[in-house]
Amino acid sequence: MKNSASPVDQQPFDFILFGGTGDLAMRKLLPALYFRHCEGQLAEGGRIIAVARRDYNNESFRELMETDARIHIPEADFDAAAWQEFLQRVFYLPIDVTTVEGYSDLGDMLAGREELARVFYLSVAPNLFSVICNGVDEAGLITEQSRVALEKPLGRDQETAEQINDQLAASFNEKQIFRIDHYLGKEAVQNLMALRFGNALFEPLWRNERISDVQITIAESLGAEGRGAFYDQTGALRDMVQNHLLQLLVILAMEPPVSIDPDAVRDEKIKVLRALKPLVGGDAIENTVRGQYKAGAYADGAVIGYRDNEDVPSESKTETFVAIRAEIASWRWEGVPFFLRTGKRMESKTTEIIVNFKKVPHSIFETADGFSTPNQLIIRLQPEESIRMRIYVKAWGDDIQLQPVHLNLDFNDVFKKRQMIAYERLCMDLIRGNQTLFMRRDEVAAAWAWIDPIRQAWEQHNVTPKPYTAGTWGPAAANALISREGFKWYEE
Ligand code: BG6
Numbered sequence: 507m508k509n510s511a512s513p514v515d516q517q518p519f520d521f522i523l524f525g526g527t528g529d530l531a532m533r534k535l536l537p538a539l540y541f542r543h544c545e546g547q548l549a550e551g552g553r554i555i556a557v558a559r560r561d562y563n564n565e566s567f568r569e570l571m572e573t574d575a576r577i578h579i580p581e582a583d584f585d586a587a588a589w590q591e592f593l594q595r596v597f598y599l600p601i602d603v604t605t606v607e608g609y610s611d612l613g614d615m616l617a618g619r620e621e622l623a624r625v626f627y628l629s630v631a632p633n634l635f636s637v638i639c640n641g642v643d644e645a646g647l648i649t650e651q652s653r654v655a656l657e658k659p660l661g662r663d664q665e666t667a668e669q670i671n672d673q674l675a676a677s678f679n680e681k682q683i684f685r686i687d688h689y690l691g692k693e694a695v696q697n698l699m700a701l702r703f704g705n706a707l708f709e710p711l712w713r714n715e716r717i718s719d720v721q722i723t724i725a726e727s728l729g730a731e732g733r734g735a736f737y738d739q740t741g742a743l744r745d746m747v748q749n750h751l752l753q754l755l756v757i758l759a760m761e762p763p764v765s766i767d768p769d770a771v772r773d774e775k776i777k778v779l780r781a782l783k784p785l786v787g788g789d790a791i792e793n794t795v796r797g798q799y800k801a802g803a804y805a806d807g808a809v810i811g812y813r814d815n816e817d818v819p820s821e822s823k824t825e826t827f828v829a830i831r832a833e834i835a836s837w838r839w840e841g842v843p844f845f846l847r848t849g850k851r852m853e854s855k856t857t858e859i860i861v862n863f864k865k866v867p868h869s870i871f872e873t874a875d876g877f878s879t880p881n882q883l884i885i886r887l888q889p890e891e892s893i894r895m896r897i898y899v900k901a902w903g904d905d906i907q908l909q910p911v912h913l914n915l916d917f918n919d920v921f922k923k924r925q926m927i928a929y930e931r932l933c934m935d936l937i938r939g940n941q942t943l944f945m946r947r948d949e950v951a952a953a954w955a956w957i958d959p960i961r962q963a964w965e966q967h968n969v970t971p972k973p974y975t976a977g978t979w980g981p982a983a984a985n986a987l988i989s990r991e992g993f994k995w996y997e998e
Pocket residue numbers: 726745746888
């Protein structure tokens with residue numbers, strides 16, 4: 507996982523951004539490429555070709571970009587001279603992707619550059635994936651150095667994901683297909699691998715003899731505002747659990763891969779997905795909680811409930827919160843519950859992994875809290891990145907009284923530089939053709955294979971989401987789920 511590129515790493519490229527005027531392009535992709543330009547990582551002559559329907563030309567598109575960039579690139583990171591240079595790489599091509607002419611215009615732009623890395627980034631609705639793949643294929647634009655990148659959602663279930671994958675496979679081979687889960691591009695997620703496989707310290711502890719339970723929380727304070735129509739068809743299980751949450755679980759639980767090569771890592775990841783104990787029928791009902799937020803308030807004001815959104819049906823039964831008790835059937839993890847939860851409009855935006863270690867087998871000390879919370883590794887991924895280890899020490903004083911303290915590692919203090927956004931890493935990996943942080947076809951299928959029965963059980967048993975107040979940690983049932991074994995969600 508080399509993080510800084512020397513000039514020899516630079517690959518000349520054409521980065522063709524379908525959906526070039528869309529929200530993701532403006533908010534994340536173009537700023538990410540700008541930052542990489544500033545770091546000197548984009549090869550000279552490397553071009554970004556934004557493709558969309560709207561009628562801009564290079565100049566008017568660059569103006570549009572500038573307006574948006576000012577919103578999405580923090581002022582302190584905006585260098586006007588570098589920005590002007592960056593804009594010279596950006597071109598705009600107005601085409602209708604459903605017509606043959608569109609691809610012939612694109613072909614004209616790409617002609618003579620067949621040896622370069624060619625990225626087709628599909629930042630478009632999933633129903634256009636196969637249209638665009640066919641289009642570039644039939645126009646003869648797929649070269650050996652081509653890759654295609656797609657964003658989730660990759661289907662609504664295993665069957666529809668397979669259909670999409672079949673369509674992709676008709677034009678591209680698996681080594682050319684880059685399925686994005688932007689969580690894998692986050693520094694903190696890569697740091698999780700570094701923590702586990704770059705330090706011998708944790709490995710002997712990383713197992714059921716030493717760990718009592720694991721908790722993974724991805725909490726958001728945002729609601730579904732503005733994307734209710736999409737979200738209502740999707741729900742938290744498909745939107746967050748099938749991908750981001752399971753990816754965190756897998757990286758936390760996987761066996762050490764033999765190398766950092768894409769398939770070495772992905773071979774280990776998929777073993778964990780396949781070892782997840784299926785939650786089917788009554789097991790799914792017993793080990794999951796569905797929730798939906800109602801109106802509530804944060805320090806800066808009141809917010810509406812999920813069903814009050816304009817583009818959400820007033821009787822919607824879509825979940826905005828999920829909690830799951832999962833287990834992994836393997837020598838390492840047998841008997842260790844993994845508690846997963848994610849939700850919108852929760853108390854704060856927090857992504858955290860908590861590894862709770864077992865208590866000492868026999869205590870010779872007194873503690874103020876009766877060792878109620880044993881040693882704990884707290885890996886915080888968002889909003890800021892930190893790792894903390896909770897241990898017991900003797901409090902100063904004349905009696906022997908133990909007290910928990912935190913060994914604290916704050917990455918902002920350690921590195922003192924701008925933290926890369928996930929898409930910077932992913933865009934560079936796309937240009938360089940490194941698939942380690944992208945999902946392989948079988949991984950996506952295995953994730954859906956575990957998720958589908960949960961959704962089916964909810965449907966069959968008519969499980970409706972339990973209401974929770976916006977600004978809280980979710981429905982009370984999620985506390986009941988974890989407390990029945992004597993555990994407690996870590997909330998700070
Ligand atoms: C996206 C989901 O994949 O991830 C969104 O579709 C969610 O609903 C987002 O808000 C969260 O990403 P992040 O990087 O802000 O944690």
